[in-house]
Every structure is written in structure tokens, then in C-alpha cells.
Amino acid sequence: MQKVIITPCHLEGRVTPPPSKSFLHRGLFCSALAGDLSLCEIPASYKISVDVAVSLQCLKQLLAAEKSGERIILNCRESGTTLRFIIPVLAALGIEAVVKGEGRLPSRPLAEYEKVFGNSGINLVLPGNGKFLPLEISGKLSPGTFHLPGGVSSQYFSGLLLALSLLDSDSEIVITTPLESEPYVNMTLDVMKHFGVAAKRTERGYLVPGKQQYRTDKQYVAEVDFSQASFWLLAAYLGHDINVENLPERTSQGDSAFSSILKEFLKKTDDVCEIDVSQTPDIVPPLAAAASASGRTAKIINAKRLRYKESDRIESTLAMLHSFGVHAESFSDGMIIYPHKLPYSAGVVDGAGDHRIVMTAAVMATRASGEVTINGSNAITKSYPDFFEVFRAIGGRANELDLG
Template sequence: MNLNLSYNPQPVTRNPQLKITGSKSETNRLLLLQALYPNITLENTSNSDDSEVMLKAIQQPTTDNGQRTSEIDIHHAGTAMRFLTAFFAIQEGREVILTGSSRMKERPIKILVEALNQLGAEITYEENEGFPPIRIKGIKIIKNKVSLPANVSSQYISALLLIAPKLENGLEITLEGQITSIPYINMTLALLNEIGVKTSFNGNKIAICHAELVSASQIRVESDWSSASYWYSIIALSEIGAQITLSSYKENSLQGDAALVEIYKSFGVETVFNDNQSITLSKNRNPQLATFNSQLNNSPDIAQTIAVTCFGLGIGCNLNGLHTLKIKETDRLEALKTELSRLGATISVTNDSLTLESSKSIIPSINIATYQDHRMAMAFAPLALKVPIIIEESEVVTKSYPTFWDDLKGFGFQFSQ
């Protein structure tokens, strides 16, 4: 479904307040830990498609003979593919085929499969070497040392970390080369610590101790900072004085995308933390810089939002550390280049960077292709503050933020199909 977006600020209240559901990244990690340790209870979990797919897969009912259903389809959910590969590898006596959408079958899984097989897992490919679908025969894993490249998606590393405490001898991971996405590794370790699992992360080695049982824990998931990024963009593109309050956020966040607080100061957006319960975003000045430069290897998921914000403000940008964007729901760097160019931008990309030249004009009423990528739809939507814009396949936002379009209505955005 295509959505025609425009903006009318008249019905907007002075400071709208929104409830953003729990972080998809935290939720998916905690759902796996809850499956391993059922005495964990969770609050404020994500209502995203990805998290629902993750939960459904974990809770796949047993058949009469005690075996799991043979095939599990995780659709577009890349996090679920990585985490569940590790999860089912240690489910003794179960055999599953883990598959997904046509795009998922193009997204590499080889590094994680090789790491698990290095530990003794039994995982094979059903179609193309290195890609889903994969057949997983769950076994008891005894080995406790594994190595893998440090510059891969942190989800490969986190997948191993999440199952590590259930391995009989724990796990020691050696990361080879320069480590990227450290905040997401630290998030996983912090959640393990929160349920009582002992961990260490020194240099290029991570160690996780075995924990057969953990104490009962009640964990409230912090709201999703990636979802907040679109509101940062909206406030940045608004007039001075625009405000919105989002809950539930805290200053000592585990999420790498909390870097938004500092990044968006460059665009005139200030963040106030309200008793660690919510944040209020305010536009207090117009940005003066001509070009914005940022290294985003620790928070690549907000690159699309930042690039579109810069374009909407007429600011150039140089964004680096984006190599993981090539293997997301789409090649996000090429997708950004294509769609921003159609809006009139001058932009170039490499395998790990994006350069946008400053420009004061935006071509109105352009159809934005979303490539089955939720972040493309939401990153471009704020441009409706500047010109009418058309978002193709708008329903894709349910992957991470199902109420996105409804929430925009309360801020003065208008829609037609």
C-alpha cells in the first residue's frame, strides 16, 4: 500500500506524548534467554513483527512423537535467523529447517554456522552454501572455545553469547581483528549479567561461565532507541519550538542507538531525561554546520535516518563505518543512494560509507521505494515536513514499529492512499 504524506501543523498539541514499545534488540535477546531460563519474566517487550516471529519460533509446538515441527519460517527477521540458529543448535534431539523470505535466503549466515560447527554443532545448508535455509540437528555441545572475525555483524557474536551459559563448559570467544558494533555486544553481556550469568570481555576475548539455573528475574525492556530516531529527525526538520515526549527511556541505556542524544545536538535537537522514565525532544535552534561527519560503526541502524535528516536540512554529510548495511533487509547504502538521488540529492556510497552534498532543494511528490525495508519507510517519512512524499509498501513498518503511521497522525502528518 502506498501512502501519500503531507504535513499540517495546525492540530498539533504543544508537546505530544508517545509510548514507544520495548527495544527489538533487547526483546529478542531476552526472549531467547527466557526460553533457556523460564523463570525470567519480561515487561514492555517489543510489539514488532520480528519479535513476534522470534517468540512464535521459540514456542513452536511439539508433535505427537515429541519432535519439533520440521520447518520454521522467520520471514524477513534477520535477528531471529541468527539467534535461532544458535538456539536450535543446542536443543538436543530436535531437528529443524530454518528458512525465511527470498531476501533472507540472500543474507549470509556462513560465519555463524562455521563457528557453531567448530564447537561441534550439526548444521548444513539446504540450498546455497553459506545462506539459509539451513538444517539444524540439536545436540549437546561440549567444546568451549571458538574464534570468528571481529568485524562481522554483532548478531553473530551475540547469538553465541546467548547460548553460552547453557553450554556445559561455558564459552570463550576470540574475536580476530578490529571489533565493530561493540555496544550490541555489551548489551548482550549486560543482559546476561542482569540474570546472574558471569561474563568477562578483555581485549579480543569474551568468556561466559556455565549457568544451569539462574535466579528468578523480572526485567522491564527499555523502549527502542532506533524507533526514537525517526522522532529525532521529525523534531530536527520542524520549526524552532517543536517538542515531543517519548517513553520509556533511561540515560544509562544499553542500546548503541542512544548515540542519537549527542548526534542530534548538531541538528538543533536537545534531549531532556525525565526521571529516567521518558525523554523530551525539543528543537531549540537551527543548525549552522555545512557538513555533518560521523563514525557510525557502533550504531549503523540510524544511518538512514541521519542521511535523510541532513538532506531535509540542506546539510551535507559524511557517514562512515557502515559496512553491515550491505547485508540488511536490502543493501541500504545503494537504496539510500537511489532514493535520495530521485529527490534531487547528490550522493555517493562505498562499501562502508556515504557522502551527501549539501542542497537546498527537494523534488516534491516523489515515490520512495522501501525495498521491503522498514527503516527505509520510516527514515524518509519525516521529509513530509518539507514536501509531499509518497511511501511505497508502507505496511513494512510493522517489522519494528507497527504503530508508526498512527503515531505520526498525532503530530500533524496527513495521509491519503
Template sequence: MKLKGSFKAPGDKSISHRIALFSLLGKGRMQVNNFSPCADCASSLKAVNLLGGEAHIFGDMLSVEGALGEIKDSRVDCGNSGTTMRLLMGLLAGRPGEFCLDGDESLRKRPMQRVADPLRQMGAELICEKGNAPVFIKGKELKACDHTLSVASAQLKSALLLAGLQARGVTTVREPAQSRDHTERLLTQCKAACNGKNGTWQVAQSELDLPERYWVPGDISSAAFLITAALINPDSRVMAEDVLLNPTRIGFLKVLLRMGADLKIEQQGNHPEPWGRVTAGYTPKLEACEIMAEEIPLMVDEVPILALAASQARGVTIFRQVGELRIKESDRISAICSQLSALGVDIRVKDDDLLVTGPAKLKPVAELDSFGDHRIAMTLAIACALAENQANIKKMESAAISYPGFQDALNGLMA
């Protein structure tokens, strides 16, 4: 399979979530261009409207009116979106009213206790039986806290900062390692009392002034699948245009460069976050490398597709301390091991490390299973294209959770 041409990934999912949800505390009207069309962000939009906000989508343009914190008692279906649920836990904990956050079968299995516990230290009243959804919240006045996160998690950090935005005093949040910083950037752009450095962030009670206009760069985590596909398919060269280049989101590109990938990264702008073009060309001699534990939070969504890239590299690639991937939309470690093994890849788990030995010649199979996980589904689609194998991928439609046009984009580059 040969891939040629350029593509634009849909608007970044992480940024789109935050724009929608922050409007519940904000004031003013905002027009957002290139808002993500994915199913997860649709869950956030539904939540905003149900809670009393005003969000209307027209193609990829979102019009949103700040709700000024005037939020209705509601039972919110967060679908498959952990971001929607965890950020709303922090946001609603400080608002008057009673709320219930629920989701699909997958979301009900993901841990919410790690969010609930520090919020309770701030005076929040939350119930999540056995640490999972549904989450019941009775909003009340919050007090500031000084909290060190047990894991590097942008969702947990964001929930605490949103609660701190409504709490008495100055809330301090410390990270054990750097994670995505979209919340901090957007809070600053909305003129919140938020500042920080070196993994420590502080926020105080303040209003959010929504920018009149906002443009969302393309989702680099979605683009990662097509970028990697070009690197491992002979005679391929693709360009991802207008894509997010936030330093906390391009960890996977840094790993690919260490592996010797033919990559060119060109920053073309810095507002609202760094963005630009990534060009990727077939690299027949990728070399294995070691990915350290502190790097994983900056590429947590790209580990499955990086594992496929590692299967085509010479030597043993080691992903250190990837246990956090067991509690995503699926047990991603088990899923990627079982499915790449079925394709003939030497891949195994040792303690919490993932080891991939390459290069491997992928073999044809009749069926593969995404386990309903969008990142696994897209990884398997790229693997099948590499193997020139028309396998049936169970629940391939789950790709729409983050990249609704994935198959069309892939087919367009193959034309």
C-alpha cells in the same frame, strides 16, 4: 509541517527478542511489560511456542515460562527477522534434536555463513547452502572456543554466547569494535556465568534464572525517526518518553549533537537498562560531520534517517565504511541513495563510504520505493512530510516490522 508534543515508542525490539528467545534455556515464569508489538518480535514468539516454550501475549504484556532447554524438533519460520534466525542458530546448536530455520524472501538473501562457521568450530552441525537460509541444525554437544569476530555484530556475538552457555569449557568472544550489549546485560540479569570488558566476553555453562518481572524501555531506534523529524521541521519540538538510553544504542544522538542539534537527553532510570527522555527541537543550522567506521555498529539502524538529517545540514557529511548496510532487509545504501536522489538530495557512494551534501530543498515526487525495508519506509515518510509531499511510498506497510504504530504516532504529533 510542524511537530509538537510527546510520544512513547513501542518496547525495544532488540531487548524483546532476547527476552522471548532466552526463555527457551531459562527456568521460572516471567511477566514482561511493554513487550514490542512489532512483526519481528512476533516471529520470535511464534518460534518459542513452536519449539516447546510457553509464551502468551496480552496487549503489550508478555507472560513466558522457561522451557529449561527442553526443545522440540521443529521447522521454524523466522519471517523477516534476522535476529530470530541468528540467535536461534546459536541457541539450538547445543540442544538435542533436529531443526530447520527458514524465512521470507528477504531473510533468505541475508548472510548466515558468518554465524555458522564459528559455531562449527564449537562442534555444531549446521547446513546453510550457499551461506543462506534455510538453515538445518542437528543439535549436539558443543566445546568452548576463543573467537574473534570478523565484523562488529551483536547478532553474531549473541549467537556465540548462547552456544557458549551450553558448551564444555569457557567460551571467549572478542569484538573488533563495540556493538549492542543487550545479550550480555540480560545474561547477567539471568545469573549466567557471563562477564567481560573492553570488547572481550566470556561465558561458561550455566542455567538462566528468568526474572519474575521485566519492563522494556521504548525503542530508541524507532523513536529516532520522530526525533529527527522534529530537528529538521520548522517550529517543531517533541519529547520521546520512557525511551532506551543504553550507551550502545544512542550513537545517532551523539552524531546529531555533533551536528549542532537542539537535543536534551535526560536519564531517568537504570533498570533494566538506562532509560529516560529525549527532547528534540527544530535546528535550522545543522552542520555536516564525519561518522567514523567504528561508530557505525552503534547506529546501524539509524543511518537512513541520519542521511536525511545530513541532507539538511551545511556541508558534506561522510559515513565511513557502511558496507554492512548492503546486507540488511534491503541494500540500504542503494535504497537510500536512489530514493533521496529522487527527492533532490546530493547523495553518493564512494567505495564503502556514503557522502551527503546539504542543505537540500526536497522536491515533490509522485512515488517512492521502500523496497520492503521498514527503516527506509519510515525515512521516506519523514522526507515526504518535510517536503510537504503526498508521495505514494511503495510497501509503506513494512514499517510494522519494527514500529506498527508509526504513522499514527507521526499523525498525532502533527495534529
């Protein structure tokens, strides 16, 4: 395990966030389905995150198995996106596989795929006892109508959309309850469109024509990541002189809402600021940090799915806030954050094995009354491995220690 010691400091400079992890996942999957992983650009300057590397490795194995017909063993490590995308793609291609995971991933729900694939030609064997991995998958997916509740991870929808277009005839995804995190599904549709594959949004859900082929004559280039930009936008909100560059003016990334929420915090009113994060759950940690410094009471709602992330992100965000001396309370699907006058308290923060907690805590620590130690700082490798390099380049004081 690693830890980092942050000394209060002033940040100043220009930051360009890395390519969007979400878009890179989708670009790599579409490239693999087009038969050539190089169709998705991975910039030479990009320090590849663990999650993207996991997708890349699993897709290389998938392409090899497609040619050989052999059974494969895939390790999705801790990448929920890789896992929920690869299962329906394996099913559509008829590739027999064992899929494994690490950390909290084996406990993250997959039950919806059991239901979806119930009568579709797929055999899924799960371990049970509250665990969903390792799983065994065999058979070949048949076209049909697939029902999914909108409150489950949007990754189920994205995985099915990627896969159903490969089948011999048309299919439909029926959304049985209001769809949450729809911007992530729109991102999937955007990347599919780049590769010449279409699906139609309907009142019931999505219609996906069959017999489509992934192809493109132009390499896919992912735009920068608004999720990672949120940490630098938080820094600017907390009083640092940071310019975040290359953010697209138009985007399907739902996390681009972070900037408008910060503007809402600036309104001078005593009203409680209620924030529905059903479409943007990943920005909750930096959002909660910004709320604490806004001078207003904030209530974050519709965040229940955060309990199944790399950590129980409602409770780990709450624990992080408490470590900084912020008064906050959690409830079943969200939290209430009360105004806190800067500086934050010095001390120790548990990174909870969660990249977003570590990066949020690092930014908050710059405005603390003394040194802050963040345990488990190596969690950043999941999405933004050079975060602390960028942090130091703009004046951050971070001493990383490897505890072995």
C-alpha cells in the same frame, strides 16, 4: 503491497517510542532459556512487531521441542536477529531443526556459523548457490574456543553468548578483527545479567562460564527504543514541535548516539562532518535525512554491513534521498550527502521493503513541496506497526492505501 500518501504538514505533540525491539528479542530468548516466556513483559499497549512475534513463535516451538525431543521446523520470516540467535541456542540444547526464512533473509550471510561449528559436534546443512536457508541443524554443541571476526553481524556474538552459558564447561569467544556494533553485544550481556547469567569481556573477546542457569524473580521490562525514537528526533530536527519522552538517561543502546550526532550537525563550520557508523548502523537512514538538512556536507563511513539488511540499505537510502531531490553519492562502505535547502521535492519513494526507509521517508515528506507517495509502506510492521497511527495523532497527514 501497500502505499502511503503523505501530505506536507506540521507535527506537534509528545511521543513515547515503543519498547526496544532489540531488548525484547533478548528478553524473550533469556525468558525461554529460563523456561517461561512470560518472564519478559510485553505491554498490553504494545502493538507487537512482526520480528518480535517471529521470535515469540519460534521460542514457543523450541520449548515444546525441548520437552518432546522432536525435530522442528522454524520459520524466521525476515528476522535476522531471530535467525542468528536461534541457531546457536538449538545447537546448545541439541534440538534438531530445519530453519527457514523469507524475503532477503535466505541470502543474508550465515557462513560464520559453518566455520564456528566446524569441529564442535554440530552438523549444519545449507542449500548453497548463494543461499543460506533453509538450513538443517543437528547434533549438540561442545564447549570450546570459537573464533569470529568483529566485522560480521554482532548477532553472531550475541547468539553464541546466549548459548555457550548453557554448556557443561567454560568456553571462549575470540574476536579476530575489531568488533563492530559492540553496543548490541552489550545489550545482550545486560539482559543475560538480569537473568543471572554472566560473561566476561577480555582483551581477546569473551569468557563464558558453563553450567549457568537462566533464572529471575523479577519480570524483564524492555526500555524504549532509541532506534524508533530517531524518526521522531529527526522530525524535531526538521522543525516540528515534537517531544520524545521516556528515553533513559543511561543505556547500552548504541543508537542513543543519534542525538549527539544531531548536535554535531548544528555546529557552524564548512568542514565535512564524517560519521563512523560501525557501532550504530541502524540509524543511517534518519541520519542521512538529517545530514541533508544540516547545511553541511556529511560523509557516512564504515557502513558496509548495511548492504545485507532488509534492503541494501546504502543504496536504498541513497535512492530515497534522490527521490527527495537531495544530492548524494554512495561508495563501498558509505555515502556522501550534500546540503539541501528545504523543502524536499515531492514525488514517489520506493520503500525498498525496508521499515527504516519507509519511516524516514514519511518524516522527510512532511517537509516536501507537495504530496509524496511511499510504496511498500507495510514494511513498518517489521518493527513499528503503529508508526502511522502515532504519526497521525501528532498532526501527520498520511493516507494508507492497500493495493492488494
